[in-house]
Each structure stands twice: as C-alpha cells, then as structure tokens.
Amino acid sequence: MPIIKQVDSEINDTEKRLNAxxxxxxxxxLESNDPSARxxxxxxxxxxxxxxxxxxxxxxxxxxxxxxxxxxxxxxxLADPVAVACLVECLRSEDVALRNEVIEAMKNLPNEVAPIxxxxxxxxxxxxxxxxxxxxxxxxxxxxxxxxxxxxxxxTHVNVCATALDLLGEVGTLASLDALxxxxxxxxxxxxxxxxxxxxxxxxxxx
Amino acid sequence: xxxxLIIDDAATVRLYHRNILEGAGYEVDEAVNGIEALEKALxxxxxxxxxxxxxPKLDGYGFLREIRxxxxxxxxxxxxxxxxxxxxxxxxxxxxxxxxxxxxVKPDGLLTYVRLLIGGV
Amino acid sequence: MADISISEQDFLIFREYFYRKTGIxxxxxxxxxxxxxLVERIKETGATSFQNYFRMVRFEASGTEFQSLVNIMxxxxxxxxxxxxxxxxxVNSMLSEITKNKTDKAPIRIWxxxxxxxxxxxxxxxxxxxxxxDIDKWDIEIISSDIDTDxxxxxxxxIYSPRSVQHLPPELLKKYFKPSGAGYQIxxxxxxxxxxxxxNLMDVDDVRAYRGFDVIFCRNLLIYxxxxxxxxxxxxxxDALKPNGFVxxxxxxxxxxxxxxFKVRKFPxxxxxxxxxxxx
Numbered sequence: 020m021p022i023i024k025q026v027d028s029e030i031n032d033t034e035k036r037l038n039a040x041x042x043x044x045x046x047x048x049l050e051s052n053d054p055s056a057r058x059x060x061x062x063x064x065x066x067x068x069x070x071x072x073x074x075x076x077x078x079x080x081x082x083x084x085x086x087x088x089x090x091x092x093x094x095x096x097l098a099d100p101v102a103v104a105c106l107v108e109c110l111r112s113e114d115v116a117l118r119n120e121v122i123e124a125m126k127n128l129p130n131e132v133a134p135i136x137x138x139x140x141x142x143x144x145x146x147x148x149x150x151x152x153x154x155x156x157x158x159x160x161x162x163x164x165x166x167x168x169x170x171x172x173x174x175t176h177v178n179v180c181a182t183a184l185d186l187l188g189e190v191g192t193l194a195s196l197d198a199l200x201x202x203x204x205x206x207x208x209x210x211x212x213x214x215x216x217x218x219x220x221x222x223x224x225x226x
Numbered sequence: 227x228x229x230x231l232i233i234d235d236a237a238t239v240r241l242y243h244r245n246i247l248e249g250a251g252y253e254v255d256e257a258v259n260g261i262e263a264l265e266k267a268l269x270x271x272x273x274x275x276x277x278x279x280x281x282p283k284l285d286g287y288g289f290l291r292e293i294r295x296x297x298x299x300x301x302x303x304x305x306x307x308x309x310x311x312x313x314x315x316x317x318x319x320x321x322x323x324x325x326x327x328x329x330x331v332k333p334d335g336l337l338t339y340v341r342l343l344i345g346g347v
Numbered sequence: 348m349a350d351i352s353i354s355e356q357d358f359l360i361f362r363e364y365f366y367r368k369t370g371i372x373x374x375x376x377x378x379x380x381x382x383x384x385l386v387e388r389i390k391e392t393g394a395t396s397f398q399n400y401f402r403m404v405r406f407e408a409s410g411t412e413f414q415s416l417v418n419i420m421x422x423x424x425x426x427x428x429x430x431x432x433x434x435x436x437x438v439n440s441m442l443s444e445i446t447k448n449k450t451d452k453a454p455i456r457i458w459x460x461x462x463x464x465x466x467x468x469x470x471x472x473x474x475x476x477x478x479x480x481d482i483d484k485w486d487i488e489i490i491s492s493d494i495d496t497d498x499x500x501x502x503x504x505x506i507y508s509p510r511s512v513q514h515l516p517p518e519l520l521k522k523y524f525k526p527s528g529a530g531y532q533i534x535x536x537x538x539x540x541x542x543x544x545x546x547n548l549m550d551v552d553d554v555r556a557y558r559g560f561d562v563i564f565c566r567n568l569l570i571y572x573x574x575x576x577x578x579x580x581x582x583x584x585x586d587a588l589k590p591n592g593f594v595x596x597x598x599x600x601x602x603x604x605x606x607x608x609f610k611v612r613k614f615p616x617x618x619x620x621x622x623x624x625x626x627x
Contacts, residue, residue: 115287116285119283149280149308182236188237210330210333214238
C-alpha cells in the first residue's frame, strides 16, 4: 500500500511570482510567445481596470483558444464601458467561434449591455441584430420582452424575427400577443414563422 | 428506424425540425450546441446531423470538423444557417457538410433533401 | 394564498430553460417531481404565479433563485463508490492511456475537488488498489481540496456513517475500515495516502500552485456555480492539467454548458473531457 505516496510539497508558492505581476509586467506577459504565460497574464489582469483595451487588442490576434477564453472571462469581470465597446467590435468579426464567445460574455453583462442594446438591435447588419437577440437569451434584465417586441414589430429580416420569436415563446406575456399576430401576417409565406408564432401564442395564452 | 440528430441552440427551431422529421417517420434526438452533439454522437449512432452554425461553446463548423476527425461511422450532415453568403457555404463544405441550407427551411424542402441523402425511414 | 398550479405549457417552458442551462432534461414522467419543487420555490419566494416566478428566475441579476432551483432539482449526496463507472473508466481506460504516453517515471497525479468529507478521494484510492493492474509499477499522488476547513478535517478523520459506505462490497469495508462508534473509520494507511488541502477555486492566487495533474475529478460542483464562475473553474482545471490530462464531471453535468476548452473523449465506460495538446 505505500505505493500511494504522500505529496511532499508539490503545492507551494514558488510558482506564484516568477514574473513581474504589476500592470506593465502583465501587459508584457500578455504578448509572450508562451500561451500559458499569456493565459496567466490575462487572468491576472482581472484586477486591473485599465486593462480592457490591451486585452481586446490581444484577443483579435490571439490564435490560442485557451488564451482567448481567459481574455473573455477577464473582460466580463472588468465589465467597464471600454471592455463592452471592444466586445461589440468583435461581434462584427468573421470568426464564428470568437463571435459566439463574445455573445456569451455579453450575456453576463446586463447593466453594461442594456444602454447599447437599442442600437445593436437596429444595426444595419442583420447578423449583428441576430447576435443582439442571442445576447438577450440569457441577459438578466427586465426589459428583455420589450426589446423582443420591438424587434418583431419593426425588423423586416426574417431570421432576425425568427430568432426573437424563439425567445418570446419563453419570456413573452400577454403584452406580446398583438405583435405576434401581426408578425404572422408580415411573414405569411414562411411556415417556420407561422409555427413559432403559433407556439408562442399558445404558450402565452395557456400559461 | 433512421435516427437524426438536430443541433441548434434555439428550442423552437429544434421543435420545428423535430415535428417535420418525426412526421415523416424518422427518429430524432436534439443537442443545444456542438459539444453536446459530440457527446451524443459518440455514444449513439446517428444516420444524419442537421446542424446550425452559430451556437455557443462549439459552433456548427467546429462540430463537423470534430466529428469528421473521429473514428466513427460518418453520417451525412445538412448545415442550416441564417447566413446566405457564399463564403459561409464554402466554410460549411470545407468543414464536412454535405449540404448547406439557408434558414428558415420549408418542411417539404427539408424532407426532400433528407430523403435524398439518407433515403426514407 | 391561492393554490399555485403549474400548467403543461409552464412545465414545457421551464423544462426547456432548465435543459438549456444545465443539460438536465426532465422526461414528461418527471413532471410531478418538477411541479412539486417549482410550487415549493414559488411559495417560498412569495411569487404569486409560475409566470411571475419564472420571470424572476430568468431576469434576477444575481441569478440566486436559479441556483436555489438547481439545488432542489438535483440530489447531491456523497457516498463511497458514487458514480462508480468513472472509477472504472480511470483504471481501465484513462490510466492506461496516461501511462502509455508518459515519458518519465514521475508520479501520476490525481486531484479530487471538492473533497467534501473525503468519500471520493478514498474511493479512488481503494479502486486503484483493488482494480488497477499496474498499481505496482507507478507512483500515484492524490490531492483532494475543499473550500471548507471543517469538512477537510472530517475528511482527514475519515469517519463515516453506515449509509455512506452502503455501496461498498462487504469485503472492502472489512479490509479498509475499522468500526468506530455507530459507523466506520477508514484505515490509517489510506488516511495517509491522500493529501487534503484548502482551496477556493475562484481565487486565482489559491489555485495558481495546482499544476501538473493527470486527472481531475470534479463531480456535482460546477452545476451549482453561475456561468462566469463555472468558466473560471474550467480555466483553472485547464491550467492545472498536463496536456492530454482528463477532467471527470458528474453524470448529470456536461462540459457543453461550461466551456469549450476541452475535447470530448469517449471510453467504453463513458464520456470524459481531455485537455488538448494544442489549442487551435
């Protein structure tokens, strides 16, 4: 049985401070060639409120997924307007995986995202509008239903409306019923919209 | 009976596709993103995947690349997306899709392609 | 207060939301179980209807009520050999892959977190001793951590109720335990075999020194965390693992709701998650 050994001192503090962990030191580490150094820098920058800009700059060039995730977690924790503005910029990226990570990060920033939600939902790019609705999926904010109603009332793009509709089936109340009925008229040739609107209406009326 | 895995983060879309496919006699399972789809596809054999592109954690491209690199029976995949640009289509085929459809799909259209790719139930 | 009832549509809406968030899917035959617990929470929070309650769950900024729901919809009880299939997977599949690729003779390191009162860490030791054919060829280190120092002390003492050992085969109970009061105490050799440490997974400084693990067991913990904490825990595990190291989650948990850092690996005993060698 002594095959299983006691750990001697594997868990200790020596690894803690191999490099300078002050702000300039961390920024330097964020550009290191070693992904693990970059990842740790990204994690440690969570205590530096001025780090958002550098983090996003790195995020755009970052090709190591684990570093990218750490940067996004830190941006979520920083939660300042600079971080949010940079996240919005990334929504326009062609990189699908990055975009989806950014959407997830923004879901966790209700107070910071709320003020810009209106402009995201009326962006000229329908993809950005769809992503904005995706953010609403988990955004813990009381205005979600109102935003969704605005979308199905005003948006002319079928997939933007379809995405909003999916969510309204879950969070919609009697207040959404008229907008849902009108949406069916607007897209009367789209079986999916009819299906999803009917489902939402049924859920709301029978709840 | 042939089994189809529907991979989409939108519950309503999954239900819509499920109704169409079950209505035609196929057996259906669902996953909300690429990782859950991989978990299911590694544990059960499916005859086809219907895959959305934009999903959290692992998107449709990522799912297809992963599944195509696994040493398991390879089922055909239909990719469905809100994006109509040709670049997306090329990415989808590059990742291993057999067919690319733009959302929202019509029931008859979907069934025609499914039957074409895997035959009737 | 008027009777609160859950309609079929309410159930469907809740079921979809809960599945999306946790990966746990309630079959229709679980409806009674689900409804009963929902009503309990609705009354407890003073909400007047399912609709009002669900809005609170969805939009409450802190997410606290959602966590309360997760707590009552899942059963978390620790006992010896819980989710045994994963220990089987460890000795039959993961360890052979790890030893096959190992280029040194350094110990294989396993981290069990949260330790709770130690059942999981000791189960791993017993399982290795009983079922791993290569136990004589390799050194193994088992570290088990928890945020709660009281529970760590209990783990170090290793005294358990009959209920907690009820899934152990009687011969193993006899071999590795001695009677203690109304229960059993794990033998000294095993108590010496596991290192129990205090760690807060959310504290970057706490976890920094946890490196170089081959396997991490983290079962039925992350499901009780919010999205951001969960991600952060996944990042911690990623850093703590060697390349190609494994993470085992509880059977009702899925990495698909947590992080995309890991690869999905299928072994005959089930699904585990693996840190990739490169992270493109």
